[in-house]
Amino acid sequence: MGKRRRVPERQGLGRRPALTGLLVTAAVAGLGAGGYVVFGDGASAAGSAQSAEDRRTAPLTAAEVSTAAETFLAAWEAGDVAAAARATSAPEEARVHLAGWTKEAGIEEAAFTARAPRGAALEFAVKATVTHGKLSKPLVYDGGLTVVRSPADGEPVVRWRPSVLHPELRDGERLVTGEAGSAPVKALDRNGGKLTTDAYPSVGPILKSLAEKYGEESGGTPAVALRAVPAETPEDAAKDGKNGDTPPGTKDKTADGRELLRLAEPTPGEVRTTLDPRLQKLAEETVAGKARSSVVLLRASTGEILASANSDPDVDTALRGSLAPGSTMKVVSSAMLLEKDLAANDREHPCPKYSPYGGWKFHNDDKFAMKDATFKASFARSCNTAFISQAEELSDDDLTKVAQQVFGLGLNNWSVGVSTFDGAVPVQTDAPMAASLIGQGGVRMNPLNMASVSATVSAGSFHQPYLVPPTVDGRALARASRSMSSSVLGQLRELMRYTAAAGTAAEAMAGLGPSYGAKTGTAEVEGQDKPNAWFTAYRGDFAAAGVVRESGHGGEHAGPLVAALLRATP
Structure with a gap:
């Protein structure tokens, strides 16, 4: 392209090596098959005489493509971001990206070698150095650009795309040099x-x-x-x-x-971590045999997570799931009713076929009813209406308070050592409040949360679950603001023990007594043909919970998974 303009260095693109390869030859009509002419920096005389409209629509000549490319590459190489940006079809966008070439990407000492244009396109080779702190490495690749006419005045300019900077850069992306992800x-x-x-x-x-x-x-x-x-x-x-x-x-x-x-x-x-290799291996084998299943096993007295597994290895439902827990939530609801003296284990407690509240008509699974039933019998049979019937005696926040204050749920303050969902028991009114008593409405849990509920009953007080010991980083674990009274705790243990021995959990928990307890759950989910099956239980100083999504009854589908883990504990 003849003598090339030199532009002063600006904006820190580093030393400017010689720009090479920009002198090109082009076939010119009228000179015959072997005739060539060398173009300089200026436009042709014919081109300058064209009207603005003609220039916007005129085909690009090889000279114009080469000149536009040289202007852009020379300014880019020299570090003149403003001049390089002006030589493109989108100066503002190009300016930001070109500035980021050094400031974000840390690319220095760039040199460009252009090849002869092919129509409106031109390829060029890049040699540069990428630097980050004390680190540096050569960067070599082949780039490309396309020249177009500016819609404003018809002047040839480089069509701006992020890929001009690097061929693998897509629209909406930037080049950045730095730490890639987290430390392993x-x-x-x-x-x-x-x-x-x-x-x-x-x-x-x-x-x-x-x-x-x-x-x-x-x-x-x-x-x-x-x-x-x-x-x-x-x-x-x-x-x-x-x-x-x-x-x-x-x-x-x-x-x-x-x-x-x-x-x-x-x-x-x-x-x-606190994971036990033997129990974790068993948990993995257990969920592998049951699609859409998740389980968690804890040491009740400390909160140590001994095993956590999911049949889908990419979705951590065990620790991060947010699902309606169904009737396993009745453990928390029972603690509240016992505390408020709205129920007592051996006191007669209604279990009708239906129980309306807040405009909803609640019923039991298979619409069963129990006459002259005690609260213990209603709990063991998982009678929904036995809980719904008490809704009119409750304040909207009663369940939320017990869940948070006694069981440590729904405060978003667990410090487990990995990401978890800590349960949710929002304050609700009318029918959703009643539904919360049976683990529906807005209540959301996962196996970690429900294993912790059983652990709280087993240990007598809440111990926040953790997978990384707090001694590793000195973090504080969450604490409950109060514990259950000895009377409430004793009755709650009796409820869960009776359910494990003679209620809906009896088949799964067979042979695991006498120091044990359990609760089944079946959670209806809109859009699913089958409900989610839940099971939470403890045996001695160990507590576990599991869910099998879209499967059926908790005792039948989730119970065997939880029982298998408890059976393997010392």
């Missing part, structure tokens, strides 16, 4: 053995959560890489207080993105 961890069981998904298929979400929380705390370091990541919108940048001279960052600084060049490999730290 080497997770250990309680005996010091390594936890892997090969040995324990469903621990994948646990391992990821441990890495996010303890990667760097445990001495690990994440990978460092040049990545293509989702870019912030201008609105996001405004919220972050960034002005137009500062390149927006990424939507999620920890997002993995797509790695283009790795500068440093990650190094893992070590975190010991």
Whole structure:
């Protein structure tokens, strides 16, 4: 292209090596098959004489493509972000991305070698260095651009796309160099053995959560890489207080993105968990035989999570699920009714076929009824109407208070060591409040929460479950604000023991007595042909709970999973 303009260095793109390969030849009509002419920086005389409208629609010449490309690449290489951006079809967008080339991506000492254009397209080779702190690595790739006419004046400009910066960069993405994801961890069981998904298929979400929380705390370091990541919108940048001279960052600084060049490999730290390798293995085998199932096993007196498994290894329903727990919630509801003297184990308690409240007509499973039944018998048979019939005696927040204050549920303050859902028992009114008494309405739980409910009954007070010992990082565990009275606790244990011995849980719990208790649950879910099956139980100092989604009755489908774990405890 003849003599090339030189542009002063600006905005820190580093030293400017010689720009090579931009002198091109083009076949010219009228010179014959072997005639060639060398174009300089200016437009042709014919082109300058064209009207603005003609220029906007005229085909691009090879000279115009080469000149537009040289102008853009020379300014980019020199570090003149403003000039390079003006040479594109979208100056504002290009300016932000070009500024991020050094500020976010850390790319320095770039040199571009252009090839002859092919129509409106031109390829170029890139040699540069990516730097992050003390790390640096060569960056070499082939790029490409397309020249178009500006709709405003018909001048040839580079059509702006993020892919001009790098061919693997997509629209809506930015180049960023830095820590890629979280530092990895080497997770250990309680005996010091390594936890892997090969040995324990469903621990994948646990391992990821441990890495996010303890990667760097445990001495690990994440990978460092040049990545293509989702870019912030201008609105996001405004919220972050960034002005137009500062390149927006990424939507999620920890997002993995797509790695283009790795500068440093990650190094893992070590975190010991409370998982028991033998019991975790059994839990994995148990859920593998039952589709859509999840189980959790705890030590009741400490809250240590000994096993947690899901039949779907990618979905952690055991620790993070949010499902209606059905009649397993009656353990909490019973504690409330006993505390308020609205029920007593040996006192007659109504269990009619139907019980209306708040405009809803509640009924029992298979619409059974029990005459002259005691509260203990109603609990063991899982009579819904025995609980609904007491709704008119309750305040809207009574169940919420007992769930939070005695069982530690629904406060979102558990510090387990991995991500969990801590249960929800919202204050409700009218029919939804009544439905909450039988684990429907707005009540939401998972096997971890319901195992903790049984553990609270077994131990006599709430002990927050945890998977990483608090001594690892000095964190404080959640505490309940009060405990049940000895009278309420004694009756609640009797209710669960009777259910395990002679009620809906008897078949699953056979042979596990005498220091035991259980409660079944069947939760109807809109849109499902079959309900979710629930089961929560304790045996000695161990408590467990499980759910099998879209299966049927709790005692039949979830009970055997929970009982298998309890049977394996010392």
